[in-house]
Amino acid sequence: QVQLVESGGGLVQAGGSLRLSCAASGRTFSWYPMGWFRQTPGKEREFVACISGSGSTTDYADSVKGRFTISRDNAKKLVYLQMNSLNTDDTAVYYCARSPSGATTRVPKDYADWGQGTQVTVSS
Numbered sequence: 001q002v003q004l005v006e007s008g009g010g011l012v013q014a015g016g017s018l019r020l021s022c023a024a025s026g027r028t029f030s031w032y033p034m035g036w037f038r039q040t041p042g043k044e045r046e047f048v049a050c051i052s053g054s055g056s057t058t059d060y061a062d063s064v065k066g067r068f069t070i071s072r073d074n075a076k077k078l079v080y081l082q083m084n085s086l087n088t089d090d091t092a093v094y095y096c097a098r099s100p101s102g103a104t105t106r107v108p109k110d111y112a113d114w115g116q117g118t119q120v121t122v123s124s
Contacts, residue, residue: 050104081094
């Protein structure tokens with residue numbers, strides 16, 4: 001089983017930036033797509049971005065497109081989420097996840113392994 005550990009969350013003012021990191025264990029990290037999701041209390045987990053195993057394919061939710069960038073460093077087994085132009089609607093717990101399938105996907109149930117989450121709070 002893959003272990004995922006997120007870091008980089010925190011408190012930031014609207015308009016600011018944060019970079020989240022997700023460190024993964026396991027020897028086959030580069031085989032699998034990775035995703036970032038977010039969740040606020042009382043709401044379902046929401047897709048944010050995903051990236052293919054090679055990093056050549058990415059996908060973004062419309063709400064973050066143009067502001068967030070997902071990337072990965074397979075040698076270091078890290079996935080990043082660069083978040084710019086943050087607004088209060090971006091406040092949430094952010095999770096990284098690994099999909100055992102070969103294709104990028106926006107569907108949470110397609111992801112088998114999840115991190116513990118990191119809180120991002122954007123103040124107005």
